[in-house]
Amino acid sequence: MxxxxxxxxxxxxxxxxxxxxxxxxxxxxxxxxxxxxxxxxxxxxxxxxxxxxxxxxxxxxxxxxxxxxDLEKSSHNQVDHCLNKTSNITETEESFSSPAKVEEHNKRRGDGRKKITTPKKIEGKKRLTERDEACFSAPVDSYILEHEFDFEKNLALFDKQAIFEEIEAHSKPDVVRLVDINRRQTAKYRCDENVLLSEPVTYREITVPCVVEKEYVTDTGLVVPSISKELRSRLIEASDRFGFSTERRLEMAGRAASEMVLQLAGGNHRLNPQNSHQRPTAVVICTSHQQGAQAVNCGRHLANHGVQVTVLHPAVHEAEDLWFTKELKLFKLTGGKTTSSVADLLPKTVDIILVAIDEQLETYEVKIDQHWYNSSHQWASHCKAPLLLLDPPPEAKTISDFEPKWILVTVLPSAFPSSNASLYLCDLGLPGEVFSDVGIRYASPFGSKFVIPLYNKDS
CATH class of the missing domain: 2.30.30.100 (SH3 type barrels.)
Incomplete structure (x- = not known):
């Protein structure tokens, strides 16, 4: 059963x-x-x-x-079908063994009916069918589905070094292969670097005949040493002998300082004909000496460019510095305001304050009124505008009292104490012969600019 x-x-x-x-x-x-x-x-x-x-x-x-x-009947039918198909193919091959018989049979069957394919085409289709079945008709083994493929084991079987050696052995020496190109380590250049080889850069191109208390570096890595107050005085005297008078130095310092202030105050965003209602405002706090004359000169250039400038200075006497009084008269021609009292300053927003109270060659106690100094300091602290100190000596009291954000010095810097202020150097245009006269080996660190930032070399 x-x-x-x-x-x-x-x-x-x-x-x-x-x-x-x-x-x-x-x-x-x-x-x-x-x-x-x-x-x-x-x-x-x-x-x-x-x-x-x-x-x-x-x-x-x-x-x-x-x-x-049912299965037995199905198998018998399949066998009979295969035998009939084989016999038909054999008859076709015998009947159409020559192209003439094929053409004769096609004419006999008529143009409207399908033409019989030649044995060559049948063999080609049969080969394609067998190739597809061999590639895509393989049964999927359950072992492959139940076990993970070991990539590391199979990758270890591939000897890349041996393959590369075989490629190199059979390759021609004059053929540049892609593998060789990928192996090469080519240098990468920035958009501002030169592809052509040049001489190595000498970063210490300035040497001074005095004890260097502090060294600074520029953005490009050039070393700028500090100079003593005595060497600075000798350098100013040498510039006078060569024809670079005080008037030339004042104009260069004021011009460079004004360019820096214009950028700090907003530049083209604040100074254009379509934005006349938001012009920047600057206040110059100075005394009657050469550093004060540089500040007034800077204020004149700022006023010529549309900045609203007010100069705050103590009362000027006839015995005061001649260059300061001359620069003050030129400043008044621009329509700028001058005052000796802090109370005359309008209580409005100030964009930047320039301070030139201390002098390089003399101490501030001789030249300044203490009451005026205290009131100016109190007003600047209450205003809370950023301060720029113009060419102060390293021992200047204004560095600690006014707490400037920027310090601008001329020619070469002094050894300033560490502070939160950023140090900038201004170019006065003195040629190398002037520096050589006092024993300084000098190469300009300014490049394409007239004002550059300086950083402590140790930091």
């Missing part, structure tokens, strides 16, 4: 854990209540095991797809 099920193709559902099996029954054991399947699939994947024994306790559902008789 159980033998009639042998050879049937069935589908057995064994639940979510075991899965669904499809195969052909090879044996039915009535005593153990088991069914043996061969050539079976589990969950649609062909198994690598030869047979499978399924117990009746695990079977949830069983369906018979084909009986043994």
């Amino acid at each position: 159980a033998d009639r099920w042998i050879g049937c193709e069935v589908v057995i559902d064994c639940g979510d854990v075991l899965g669904v099996f499809q195969g052909r029954i090879s044996e039915v054991d009535t005593e153990d209540q088991t069914i043996t399947l061969v050539d079976f699939y589990r969950n649609g994947v062909h198994s690598q095991y030869p047979h499978l024994v399924v117990s009746s306790q695990d079977i949830c559902d069983l369906k018979i797809l084909h009986t043994a008789e």
Whole structure:
């Protein structure tokens, strides 16, 4: 009774854990209540095991797809079909062994019917079909799906060095290969660097005949040493002898300082014809000496460019500095305001304050009124506008009292104490012969600018 099920193709559902099996029954054991399947699939994947024994306790559902008789009839029909197809192909090959017979048969069949393909085309299509079946019709093994692919193990089997050596051995010497190009380490240049080789840069091009208390560096790495007050006095005297008078130096210092202030006050964003209602405002606090004359000169250039400038200075006497009074008269020609009292300053917003109270060659106690100094300092502190100190000596009291944001010095810097202020250097246009006269080996660190920032070399 159980033998009639042998050879049937069935589908057995064994639940979510075991899965669904499809195969052909090879044996039915009535005593153990088991069914043996061969050539079976589990969950649609062909198994690598030869047979499978399924117990009746695990079977949830069983369906018979084909009986043994159906499968036998189907196999006989397939064999007969293959034999007929083979005989037809053989007859076609014998009948159309020459192109003349093919053409004669096509004429006999008529133009409206499909022409018979030559054996060459049949063989070509057959080869393509066999190639596709060999590539895409391979059964998926369950072992491949259940186990992960070991990439490291398979990568270790590939000897890259041996492959590269083989390529180099068979390559011609005059052929530039892509592998060689990728291996080369080419230098990368910025947009402002020169591709052509040049002489190495000498970063210490300025030497001074005095004790260097402090060294500074520029943005490009050039070293700028500090000079003593004595060497600075000798340098000013040498410039006078060579024809670079005080008037020339005042104009250069004021011109360079005004350029710096214009940029700090907003530049073109604040100074253009379409923005006349937001013109920057500057206040110059100075006394009657050469540093004060430089500040007034700077105020004159600022006023000529549309900045609203007010000069605050103590009362000027006839015995005061001649250059200061001359620069003050030129400043008044611009329409700028001058005052000796802090009370005359309007209580409005100030963009920047220029301070030139201390002199390089003399101490401020001799030249300044203490009451005026205290009131000026109090007003600047209350205003809270950023301050620029113009060419002060390193021991200037205004550095600690006014707490400037920027310090602008001329010619060469002095050894300033450490502070929160940023140090800038101004070019007065003195030629190298003037520096050589006092024993200074000098090369301009300014490049394309007239004002450059300086940084402490140790920081």
